[in-house]
Amino acid sequence: xxxxxxxxxxxxxxxxxxxxxxxxxxxxxxxxxxxxxxxxxxxxxxxxxxxxxxxxxxxxxxxxxxxxxxxxxxxxxxxxxxxxxxxxxxxxxxxxxxxxxxxxxxxxxxxxxxxxxxxxxxxxxxxxxxxxxxxxxxxxxxxxxxxxxxxxxxxxxxxxxxxxxxxxxxxxxxxxxxxxxxxxxxxxxxxxxxxxxxxxxxxxxxxxxxxxxxxxxxxxxxxxxxxxxxxxxxxxxxxxxxxxxxxxxxxxxxxxxxxxxxxxxxxxxxxxxxxxxxxxxxxxxxxxxxxxxxxxxxxxxxxxxxxxxxxxxxxxxxxxxxxxxxxxxxxxxxxxxxxxxxxxxxxxxxxxxxxxxxxxx
Amino acid sequence: xxxxxxxxxxxxxxxxxxxxxxxxxxxxxxxxxxxxxxxxxxxxxxxxxxxxxxxxxxxxxxxxxxxxxxxxxxxxxxxxxxxxxxxxxxxxxxxxxxxxxxxxxxxxxxxxxxxxxxxxxxxxxxxxxxxxxxxxxxxxxxxxxxxxxxxxxxxxxxxxxxxxxxxxxxxxxxxxxxxxxxxxxxxxxxxxxxxxxxxxxxxxxxxxxxxxxxxxxxxxxxxxxxxxxxxxxxxxxxxxxxxxxxxxxxxxxxxxxxxxxxxxxxxxxxxxxxxxxxxxxxxxxxxxxxxxxxxxxxxxxxxxxxxxxxxxxxxxxxxxxxxxxxxxxxxxxxxxxxxxxxxxxxxxxxxxxxxxxxxxxxxxxxxxxxxxxxxxxxxxxxxxxxxx
Numbered sequence: 001x002x003x004x005x006x007x008x009x010x011x012x013x014x015x016x017x018x019x020x021x022x023x024x025x026x027x028x029x030x031x032x033x034x035x036x037x038x039x040x041x042x043x044x045x046x047x048x049x050x051x052x053x054x055x056x057x058x059x060x061x062x063x064x065x066x067x068x069x070x071x072x073x074x075x076x077x078x079x080x081x082x083x084x085x086x087x088x089x090x091x092x093x094x095x096x097x098x099x100x101x102x103x104x105x106x107x108x109x110x111x112x113x114x115x116x117x118x119x120x121x122x123x124x125x126x127x128x129x130x131x132x133x134x135x136x137x138x139x140x141x142x143x144x145x146x147x148x149x150x151x152x153x154x155x156x157x158x159x160x161x162x163x164x165x166x167x168x169x170x171x172x173x174x175x176x177x178x179x180x181x182x183x184x185x186x187x188x189x190x191x192x193x194x195x196x197x198x199x200x201x202x203x204x205x206x207x208x209x210x211x212x213x214x215x216x217x218x219x220x221x222x223x224x225x226x227x228x229x230x231x232x233x234x235x236x237x238x239x240x241x242x243x244x245x246x247x248x249x250x251x252x253x254x255x256x257x258x259x260x261x262x263x264x265x266x267x268x269x270x271x272x273x274x275x276x277x278x279x280x281x282x283x284x285x286x287x288x289x290x291x292x293x294x295x296x297x298x299x300x301x302x303x304x305x306x307x308x309x310x311x312x313x314x315x316x317x318x319x320x321x322x323x324x325x326x327x328x329x330x331x332x333x334x335x336x337x338x339x340x341x342x343x344x345x346x347x348x349x350x351x352x353x354x355x356x357x358x359x360x361x
Numbered sequence: 362x363x364x365x366x367x368x369x370x371x372x373x374x375x376x377x378x379x380x381x382x383x384x385x386x387x388x389x390x391x392x393x394x395x396x397x398x399x400x401x402x403x404x405x406x407x408x409x410x411x412x413x414x415x416x417x418x419x420x421x422x423x424x425x426x427x428x429x430x431x432x433x434x435x436x437x438x439x440x441x442x443x444x445x446x447x448x449x450x451x452x453x454x455x456x457x458x459x460x461x462x463x464x465x466x467x468x469x470x471x472x473x474x475x476x477x478x479x480x481x482x483x484x485x486x487x488x489x490x491x492x493x494x495x496x497x498x499x500x501x502x503x504x505x506x507x508x509x510x511x512x513x514x515x516x517x518x519x520x521x522x523x524x525x526x527x528x529x530x531x532x533x534x535x536x537x538x539x540x541x542x543x544x545x546x547x548x549x550x551x552x553x554x555x556x557x558x559x560x561x562x563x564x565x566x567x568x569x570x571x572x573x574x575x576x577x578x579x580x581x582x583x584x585x586x587x588x589x590x591x592x593x594x595x596x597x598x599x600x601x602x603x604x605x606x607x608x609x610x611x612x613x614x615x616x617x618x619x620x621x622x623x624x625x626x627x628x629x630x631x632x633x634x635x636x637x638x639x640x641x642x643x644x645x646x647x648x649x650x651x652x653x654x655x656x657x658x659x660x661x662x663x664x665x666x667x668x669x670x671x672x673x674x675x676x677x678x679x680x681x682x683x684x685x686x687x688x689x690x691x692x693x694x695x696x697x698x699x700x701x702x703x704x705x706x707x708x709x710x711x712x713x714x715x716x717x718x719x720x721x722x723x724x725x726x727x728x729x730x731x732x733x734x735x736x737x738x739x740x741x742x743x744x745x746x747x748x749x
Contacts, residue, residue: 081496148713158419158495159716159733162651165421165644166712173706181702286640290507293500328515335504335511342501343489 024344042324048200053323054316059207059276061315062214066269067292068299068307068314069221070141070262076238076302077258079157083164084144086289087171088263092137092270093280094175097184099129114187122189126275130213134267140171141263142256150252168285175282183281186274210272217268218308221261225304230257238302287331291318294338300348309350378565382558393557397629399669400564401622406649406665407571407658408618413647414656414726415584416611417591418491419499422506423646426616428638429482430475430623432513435531435633437466437474452538452551468537472624479620480613487612491605506643514635530634537563537628552628564625571618575658583610592732641705648708651715654722656729663723668708676701 018026043050067089074082102110113125148167152160191205225231236244237254245251273288274280295314299306314334321330341348385392405427412420435441438451440463450467466474490501517527525531538551538559548556552563578584586607589597594604627633645668653664680700687695715722721730 079496081500148717151717155716155720156733158499159720161419161496161499162647163713163716165647166709166716169644169705169709170713173703173709177703177706290503297500328511332508332511332515335508339490339501339504339508342493342497342504346493346497 028340028344039320039324049323051200052202053319055201055203055207056322057316057319058312059210059315060318061295061312062210063269063273063276064288064292064295064315065308065311066214066217066265066272067288068295068311069304070266071293071296072299072301072304072307073258073262075296076304077234077255078149078153080149080160080164081293082259082262083161083289084148084167084171085141085262085266086287086292087168087175087285088137088140088144089266089270089273089288089292090175090280090282090285091140091171092133092267093274093284094179094184094270094282095133095136095267096129096271096274097179097186097280099132100125100187100189112187113189126189126209126271130268130271133271134264137267137270138260138263141259141266145256145259150255168289172282172285175285179282181282183279184274186278186280188278190275206276210276213268213272217265221265222304224261230254234258290338291334294334294341296348297338297346298341298348300350300352302352303348303350306348306350310348375569382561393561395669395673397557397560397564398673399666400561400568401626401629402646402649402669403662403665404564404568404571404618404622404625405646406653406661407568407575408615408622409646410575410615410650410656410658410661411578411618412611412615413650414661414729415578415591416587416608417495418608418611419495419502419647420612420615421499421503421640421643421647422509423502423615423619424638424640424643425486425502425506425509426479426483426619427623427626427642428509428513428633428635429479430620431627431633431638432525432531432623433475433478433620434468434471434624434627435534437464437471438468438535438628439463439465439531439533441526441531450540452536452540465535468535468624468628472621475624475627476617476620479623480617483612483616483619484609487609488605491608491612503640503643506640510635510638513638525635528635530632532632534627534631534633536631560629564629567621567625571621572658572662574614574618578614579658583607587611588728644705644712645708648712650722652711652722654724654726654729656726657722657724660722660724660726667723668711671707672701672704676704676707 039050067085070085070088071082074080074085098104101112103112113121144167148163149160152163190209194202194204195208196203225234233244233249233254234257236247236249237251241251244254270280273284291314292311295310296307297310298313299308299310301307314337317337318330318334321333325333346352381396382393385396405423408426409420409423412418412423440461442464443462445464446462448461448465450470451465452468486502486505490498493501513525513530514528516525517523536552539546539549540551542550544550549559552559586597586602589600589602590604590607597607598604630637649664649668650661651664652668653662654660677700680698683698683700684696687693687698719725720733
């Protein structure tokens, strides 16, 4: 009879938690279950289409997750919504296309890489573009922090937020001056051909490329944060700036490194976005940045694994909305997720680890 | 005489605003259209000032209320809903003399309705969100500010119903007017695009009402409650002020004036479409408040005039200068550049520089100045209520 008793107490505990939950929790549970049921029915009707859409969602999610990490890293350390981060991502994609075109400020360094030169040149070109964009965006991130945020370290938080919005507009207009208002095409360097046999599920080389770039970056970041001295310093500063500086940690340098990391990830993400979607435009950073911020909030801002989970979730939500609601409603759906999460669960799914909440790592 | 000195500056400014159309006509500068557009933004900036300046809540989606006000006018003073015929006190008449297609309600009633609808939406949006931390609130308002124009953009097929006519928007909105006036005052009977004076005096009256409300609010019970909530929410709550109600009032009042301005804009431009209500406009209005001085009424008005002045006069002028230089030195890039396109670069620089160098604005509100200059990180958050 002991097992029966245990099962009874477990079901009672479940009942208890249902009884004590707030109306908003119950409502959101019902809504989420309903949405999942609808998706499941779609998945059963046309499994191939659903799986292909899921792949697109995961790929877009990887791109978003890399940007979201930049938001969450910075928020975890100085509690600033770095508005300019999305535009840094846009600059990353512009740097990428500039490297691939081989021409900078009127000087042609090498012939443009258009995809005709063979696989090896394509791979080398993409790698160079990624590295250059990562370096450039990292430096831009650090530069912005030095110029615009550091002098305001002790100002009211929203004064810094207004500065961040200003920086975002400056970057966006630099992009506008640099490449003009029209969409900038990327060369088709990575094949859109399906890897998998048959037509049922579409998993393209492009998707593989994005995942193959994202996973090492995530592993590297995770190693850096948890295993290196500097990563330890970052965690310490996120917990308590003053105490960290008393322990001999250079707080300013640690903050700069945080912006550097965020910028590096944004740069990689920018180039991948361009190669994956075939285009980029000067104001892409605003929407993608907001999506990524939504992802960071959804996962729990300040929480690194939360940002990754949130990124993939937002990517999947976006692709499902594209398929089953309509492309033009996607941004509304994602912004609605942003608002609902902020209003009803500001901690996010995995919990807020920012210093405000007293969490730390 | 000393008692009246504090009315001197406002009186001079109002007088100057009143005679502007005559000066304009005498000089032939044709600046009335610009003046009206600037006045619309003065009104928006004053509305946002209630939210950002007085209550200290950062609102990044103020354009939503402006859009809502404009669409109220669009829906109820045009032929958009052509399935129904309803006319009330409107200036719109069809050629055959019978009631025209669509809903046509008097502009003056709709103006009130636009404000009320915006304020209601402001309260609906504000109610669940105002308990959030300052920067989270800013993001939620941004989300709403993005959703509402996108909804208007996609609202041409809501289950087959055309609510907003998509990106084209609602066209041919009725002119305001007083149809009961005698024919000798025909420019006031129905405002026309040829004579902008009635438009100008209408928006001027609206701006003056807004200024009056702002002034009266500043030292009212509510105004003091805003200051205390802004400086330290916990202490204010301990003193018996309900922070949520107080913030909600700020939100609703700000939205009210946003709606009024939007309603006037819709009737003046005669065409509302979603592209006119982008995120940039929210930031432009915020920029006006920040540049002029958060919480200072003169400052905010000055900020609006300066930034729109840059938009309308300085950038085109500068463009022609740059074109001339480009022509003489033979640089095609310089002679074709359109500086007006890069105006948001300048506004971004304005935001950053103001925050770095003079966060209290050109004409500071003394209390805000103290708060923004305060260097103690543990103290209350001057723009976003108490530090969490």
